[in-house]
Amino acid sequence: MARETASARRARALRIVRLLAKAYPDAACALHYRGAFELLVATILSARCTDKKVNEVTPAVFARFPTPTAMAQADPAELERLIQPTGFYRQKAQSILSASQDLVGRFDGSVPGTLEALVTLRGVGRKTANVVLGNAFGVPGLTVDTHMTRVNRRLALTQHEDPEKIELDLMELVPRKEWTIYSHRVIQHGRVCCDARRPRCEQCPLRAECPWPEQHGS
DNA sequence: ATCCCGAGGG
DNA sequence: CCCTCTGGAT
Known part of the structure; x- marks a missing residue:
């Protein structure tokens, strides 16, 4: 993929947000709590x-x-x-x-x-x-954990390793109201599809928007 | 940069 | 055996 302009990346991020919503409509916090x-x-x-x-x-x-x-x-x-x-x-x-x-x-x-x-x-x-x-508390927040780091780097929505820098990049790309649900969906996607060891790009709902498969021959 | 630390998968 | 799993403190 040739170097992506900032506006192209922003548009791609919004398409990714939509694809995630379709693929994981019920994503939520997986921890049990009251x-x-x-x-x-x-x-x-x-x-x-x-x-x-x-x-x-x-x-x-x-x-x-x-x-x-x-x-x-x-x-x-x-x-x-x-x-x-x-x-x-x-x-x-x-x-x-x-x-x-x-x-x-x-x-x-x-x-x-x-x-x-x-x-x-x-x-x-x-x-x-x-x-x-x-x-x-219902306050929008991006939760940059191991899954958010791995998936967003593969998607080329950030180049950083530092979680705080990744959070800042995503704040520019993901609408504020979506921050919490986006985190849940990316984390679920990271668990079931965008695996740390061997990502299942063949059956990935984000494949069309992700540079990873082309760059890694799958 | 390193340490904490157990458990499961390949 | 090595890597990874919703990180944070020193």
Whole structure:
């Protein structure tokens, strides 16, 4: 594909948005949660871990520590044991405890609804903050995780590796109201089709808009 | 740049 | 065995 002009790329991005909507009309957050606090905890646990695995451990976690107040007083060893299958369990337990203590101490026991406040919590970066904003508060947010990074790079909607730079590129290309649902659809697409190891370009709904198959002979 | 860390697939 | 899975802190 010859070098693409900015306006051509913008038009292509909009076609991709439409194709994704048709291919994944029901895409949604795959984590199981009730309310902002549970979503925050589930999203911290989802780092480098499948959502499926997270959903297996969270019912017991939420049953045992249902509120920020309860979680803030949790025994670290018990929490570590409950979340152990998700990996990185010491850091994650520490993050969940510390973040919960901050919710109680600095945010009146509830999850704040702004990016600036959320990222001050231990274990919460832009990606996690945007998941909470988009799904618990209805504030548009692009959640640049491993799937968003891989798929958008293959689509040549960004050249960057740094998640924050990718987020800025996508903010220019994807209509603001679509940010949250676009993230869900790209993540689903990354799981079922645009696989990390071997993308299934033959059956990809975005094939006509993607330079990857031509460049990699499939 | 490196570390955390378990589990599943090829 | 190596890579990947809804990252973040040091």
